[in-house]
Amino acid sequence: MHVFDAEFGKNWVGNKKMRGDYATPEGMYRITKKMDPGKTKYYKALLLNYPNTDDIQNFKKEVSKGALPSSARIGGLIEIHGNGGKGADWTEGCIAITDREMDIIYKLAGIGTPVTIVGSTIDLDNVLKR
DSSP states (O other), X not given: OOOOOOBOBTXXXXXXXXXXXXXXXXXXEEEEEEEOTTSSSSSSEEEEOOSOHHHHHHHHHHHHHTSSOTTOXXXXXXXXXXXXXXXXXXXXXXXXXXXXXXXXXXXXXXXXXEEEEOSOSXXXXXXXXX
């Protein structure tokens, strides 16, 4: 088993709601594409199936309730990618890990591999105390 620290979207507190919110989606996804160096600007990348059916349903519900503007778009192109290790949450919604860690995951993962994204296993109060 491998455990890696990851860097998320700049707005990592809370689930992704729409394109441009700089949040990383949380939930169950699958890898849909593997991108070698030169096919992504982030060393290597694994494209996820965001938005999935649940994301689309939740997005439509939020728009219909007026919680999101009718002009909002759901977004996409969420990847697990390299170039991480900066020690801060900096992506536009992706999951960044170091290139060395990306090599490990890239070798183990294939198209269809399930991915569960959990924003934090530590509650916000404890994060803020650090």
